[in-house]
Amino acid sequence: MLIKIFSFFRFTIIFICLVLTGHGTSAQKLTNNLEQQYQKYKPGSIRRMMITGKYAQALFFNKQENKALAILNENIAYAKKETDGKYAAYLYTVAAINYKLLDNVKASENASRLAQFYELKTKDQETKGYVAYGLGWICARNNKEAEAIRYFLKALSFYEKSTNSESLNGRKASVYRELNSIYADWNEYELQEKYSKLSLEIALQQNDPMGLFEAYMAMGYVYEKRYESTENKTFIRSAESYYIKAIDTYNANKTRMPIPSHLSFVAINLANLYLNYFPKSYKGKALYYANLAKAQGIATENHDHVASASGLLAEIALQNGNNKEAKDYLLTALAESEYSNDTNPQIKLAIFENLSQLFQNENNFKEAIFYQKKYIETFKQIYDQKNAALGKKLEVQYEREKQKQQLLRLQLASQKQEQQLKEMSWQSLRQAQKLENLELTKENQLRKLKFTEIENSKKAQELRLSQLESFNRKQEVDLYKERISYKEKINTFYIGLTASVSLLLVLLLYAYFQRTKGIRQKEKLHLLEMEKMTQSSKISNLTLMLKGQEQERERIARDLHDGLGSLLSGTKMNLFLLKDKSKDEDQPQIERSMAQIDIAVDELRRVAHNLMPDLLLKYGLQETLTEYVSRMATPKLDIDVQFLYYTNQLPPESQLLVYRIVQELVNNAVKHAVAEQIIIQFIENESDYVIIAEDDGKGFDTSILNHLHSAGFHNIRSRVEFLKGTMQIESQINIGTNIEIKFPK
Known part of the structure; x- marks a missing residue:
């Protein structure tokens, strides 16, 4: 018969997770939200100091310990300057908890002392309660549970005197969870039930799905343990009810539950409950929840849950006389347990022993011997560990009993009636x-x-x-x-x-x-x-x-x-000769005709010069372009040409190409851009030449440039390509255009 040890594995995992898991959104989303709130307030402000504690804790649990401590120290420096000591007391308490998690005992103790020092400088009861909670939290992690209880009860006393605030109920719930954890460790089920119910009340008030789930799980665990000690059917029915409520809460709030593996937690608990404490008619429910736990464990890649659920399924298969199916489930449980570093060795011991027995029944002696060897190796490890831990366990039990005695002394000291009693x-x-x-x-x-x-x-x-x-x-x-x-x-x-x-x-x-x-x-x-x-x-x-x-x-x-x-x-x-012979009344008309002929001659000379600039051959590119822009400039159009570092070493054929390119650029700006100012720059570098043309015209959309059949741009590109150069165009509507052309020497 399969050894029933999977329930031990189940309770260990579930209880630890209920104690250590926080609620709310995922860690990364919470960190991002808190960072936005933190950056919204200016350094040294009260609002920023109050958000620092939550932000630092979120950073710490998101593996950013150094950043969390840096933010804490920065805001503690501001808080120490405040007359009211509540801000420094609060931040030092957060720092003490974080240092304890880092095992920096000296820094944690120093921060705790400073928190108590600044707590004396405030009248805020909630802050005093939070400092007491932090001291109790550290004592609980130092195995000083009786002293931790004293601090937690002191924290609750301060909270009861506090005015209502957004954080008060959450801080009370944290104290209830810590007391719940300690009393569960002491097997004080009545006190554990008390604080589980208080946590449940707060979760119901806040309509917090995660808090409700944890409270229902804790209540189910309490009543299951009480049934084991009393065999009172009322307790086992209560445990079933709370576990089902936990499942219903999860299913109704799947999008708000940050940890999907919680569903496999409660399903394993419920399957074990039906399998071991209910009549055989409930075996179908046990099978259903065991399969649910296995499926959810696979979906969340939680190997411990898959191993535990497979063990329960193997036990059901053996009860049904299906040895082959039981063997398959045991092998699955073994494979999943190998993926986890936290699997209880007792589970592997049971798996090896049952597999050895099943293979022996099938006359497969080779496999039977293999798993028997594994069983003996695991047994030796457990035996050696138990021998080494026995003395420590007895010492811890004795110390725990001493702590219980201290707690009783504290409780008796608070009762000031009947000294004889x-x-x-x-x-x-x-x-x-x-x-x-x-x-x-x-x-x-x-x-x-x-x-x-x-x-x-x-x-x-x-x-x-x-x-x-x-x-x-x-x-x-x-x-x-x-x-x-x-x-x-x-x-x-x-x-x-x-x-x-x-x-x-x-x-x-x-x-x-x-x-x-x-x-x-x-x-x-x-x-x-x-x-x-x-x-x-x-x-x-x-x-x-x-x-x-x-x-x-x-x-x-x-x-x-x-x-x-x-x-x-x-x-x-x-006309000049005719002027001397004409009448006086015809003189103005002849002079106007001669003036128009002068304009036509100038325009003819300008066109001929543009077609074949004689200045380029005689004086070079710089003089030619300077003369050209002076001719093109008008009162409404300012054109400027600049030569930078030019040594006049450009070959004549290249000078002509540059001249034609500048001509085309200026003509395009005049015709299409409606510009008021055009700047042309010609720059000589060590390895190349650069032409930059800028105007303040109306601009255009460069994305449609390739679709336009513009002769001007085609001529420019052809000449740039002949010079083995490149051209870049940047233009913005109603702002202007910038064209940059580069070609090598």
Whole structure:
């Protein structure tokens, strides 16, 4: 029959989690929310100091201890300057708890002393209660439980005198959980029930799903333990009711429950309850909740829960006579327990023993021996640990009894009535203490006797293991003799065949890779040649196109100057001669005609100059562009050209291209941008030249630039490409445009 130890594993995990788990949103989300609140207030403000405690605790439990301590120290420095000591007392208490969690005993004690010092400088009862809670919390972790209870009761006394606040009920609930934990450890179920109910009342008032879940679980655990000691059916029904309420609370608030593995906690408890304390007719419910716990444990990757649920399912399968299913569940439990570092060794011991027995019943002696060995190894570990821990356990029990005695003394000291009755109570307490010491001595002797029995059992197990090993070795020798001759015959054949096939594969792979490598190299060379030819062709086309454009511009400029220019000059001369012979009333009309001819001559000269600037050939790029922008400027349009670090070493053909690019940029700005100011910069660097054109015009959307069929931008790009340069355009609507062109020297 399967040993029923999974419930021990279950209660240990559940109770620890109920004591240590906080509520609210997930740790990271809570930290982010608190950080936003913290940053909202200015340094040194009261609101920031009050949020510091929660923010530091959230950082600490989110593995950011150094940041938490730095924030605490920064705000403690501000709090110490306040007249009211409640802020410093509160922050020093938080620091003391955090230092204790870091095992920095000296720093924790120092922070506790400072918290008590500043607590004397305030009249705020809630702060005094929180300082007392912090001292009790540290005492509880130092195994000074009686002193911890004194501080916790003192904290509750201060809280009862406090005015109502947002944090008061939460702080009361924290004290109730600590008292619940201590009294559970002392098996004081009535007191544990009292503080569990108080926690439940606060959770109901605050409508806190996480608090309700923990309170229902704690109440269920209390009544289950009370049933074990009294076998009162009322208690087991109450335990069932509270566990079901915990499940209902979880299912109704899944999105608000930060720890999904809580569902597997309560499902394991309820399955164990139905399996061990209810009639067999409840076996179906036990099976349902065990499967629920296993599924939830798998979903949350909680290997301990999966192992515990599998153990319960194995026990149900054995009760149903299904040994194969039980074996599968046991193997699952074993596999899951191997993933966890916290699994109780007693569980593994039970798994190994039951697996060994099941395999022995199936006449699978090899597996039976294997698990029997595992059982003995685990048994030795537990035995050695128990021997080493026995003295410590008795010492702790004795110290705990002393602490209980101290607690009773404190309770008796608070009762100021009937001194004679107090003396009788002290005498009764001393007698009870003597009796308990005698019982401890008796228990120690019984343990020694039990260890002797365990030693005898271990020897019997070793004898049975030796017999099984002898039988198994005989079978292995017979099988080995039968197989050895067969293996010798085929080994040579397999070796030769394997070597031949391997050599052939190596040769084929080598030939394939060599051929593939050659093909890839040829393809790569071909692509490079094609790209080179394409580039050369493109450059040739651009060269011819630009050369043709310049030749055509030169021809048109020459024709305009020689032909139309001469014609206009002759016309002006004729008008001048006609002026002397004309009547006085015709003189103004002739002068206007001569003025218009002068304007036409100037415009003709400007057009011819733009088509083929003579200044560029005579004086260079800088003089030419300076003269060009001065001609293009108007009262409403300011154009400025700047040359930076220019050494006048640019080749003539490149100067002409730059001149054409600047012409096109200025023309575009004048025609389309409606600009009031244009700045042209030509910069010479060590390795390249830079042209920057800026205007304050209306701008445009650069994303549609590629879709526009603009001859101006096409000409600019062609010349930039011929110079092997790059062009970047930045423009914003109603702000202006910035164009930057770079080309190498």
